[in-house]
Amino acid sequence: MSRAIYLDENEFPKSFYNVLPDLPEKIPPYVDPKTKEPASLEAMAALFPIELLKQEMNYDDRSIPIPAELREVYIERLLRPRPLVRATNLEKHLGLPPDVKIFYKREDLSPTGSHKPNTAVAQAYYGMKEGVKGYATETGAGQWGSSLAYAGMLFGMDVEVFMVRCSYEQKPYRKVMMNMFGADVKPSPSDTTQVGRKFLAEGRSSGSLGIAIAEAIERAVTTGKKYSLGSVLNHVCLHQTIIGQECIEQMKMADETPTHVFGCFGGGSNFAGIAFPFYELNRNKKAGIRLIAVEPDTVPSLTKGKYEYDHGDSAGLTPLIKMHTLGKDFMPPPIYAGGLRYHGAAPSVSLMVKHKLVEAQTVSQADVNPMAELFAKSEGIIPAPETTHAIAAVVRTALEAKRKGAAATLLFNFSGHGLLDMAAYEKPGGAGQKK
Ligand SMILES: *Cc1c(COP(=O)(O)O)cnc(C)c1O
16 A cells, blocks of 8 residues: 555545534524524525525535536646545654554645635635625635635636735735735725724724624625635535545545544634544444544633634624634634634534534644644645644644554544745744754
8 A cells, every 4th residue: 555545536526425414403593693583594695605505504415416517626626636645754753553553634735725725616616606796705814815715716706805914914925825816805904894994993903803704794795795704614614525525435445444533623624524524434334433623722612612602703793603612702822823713613513522423632832833843854744833733633642542552543634734834933932943
């Protein structure tokens, strides 16, 4: 068996796996913040394409066919199926015995360097089919904005991105990437929306994700564009399930069954993408695979957050969502993994944690710091700061198995590369620092 395991293009999944019908209970409805009633489809349709809303609330179909045209985009543009790799060099570095094995899925091999285009192209496709003119969205560190910008380029759609101003200034290359795909990028708060002007007048010019969401929603509502989110929601997690479905086939080819499946956890989409199809195996085949979401101990939404209704943004504009949350006013510390600095969590994963179908673990900054360099020096790939959280949990579990003399087959989602994060790795304490 070679290190890298490939599938043929005709083995790319024909449908998304919808976890909703397989959950032990329905996700409590989204609630309108003004009326406190369940948010109506009409109200939400002002923001999202109808097809995505149908997916969001579909409790009937486990399997949602991928339209041929979209399937072609996954294969020909996003170069799927993507390889699964046995981390033989990392195993050697850690001195693991032969029955402790590590596999990872190469989601960094996308045009923007992460798993996020998997949902961006689907959202652009369904929007295009409904005649949507364009999307407005927000981005923190820039991964989501660049993925939607890429998808907008493919489908000839306008994309306008409100980027948290401090990131806009600290990470200029993500902005350049968005511009090169043809998107319009504004530092948020901007003077182009009412909310933006209000926050500017209050002197809150460095911005926050909550403010950027508020600006994007205002823009969508006032221009007839739609609004788009890159994580958390059910339809986003749904699109990402192509990852786990590919992994199931590839693990079969390797003649292995994972004992543990890991993903780092920000809003939940890359974790859901790899884990949900294995949850289906657990249900149908009693496979007993442990599904582990890994979050920073400084942003512990799943492990320390309350399971309750909260807003998705810090301005309080989005519907209330029942989820694990640290509170919409939680101020995440300035860790490098911008994609993990989110107060809430996907409602689907939150429910699964409540029912103990998914485990959540934390890793500390000290656990995470050496991981980028360890991975670069063993496997030869520079991970995104977010991804190093998954690696830290995998390494911890592998070393524990080694110590106990137990067998383990660990699979994780390599959610993105860190080639635009060198500034973080260069900083004191960063992984690239000379010792
Ligand atoms: C955005 C991002 C994450 C976190 O988001 P999820 O929705 O939890 O997946 C993780 N890794 C990378 C590389 C990202 O860009």
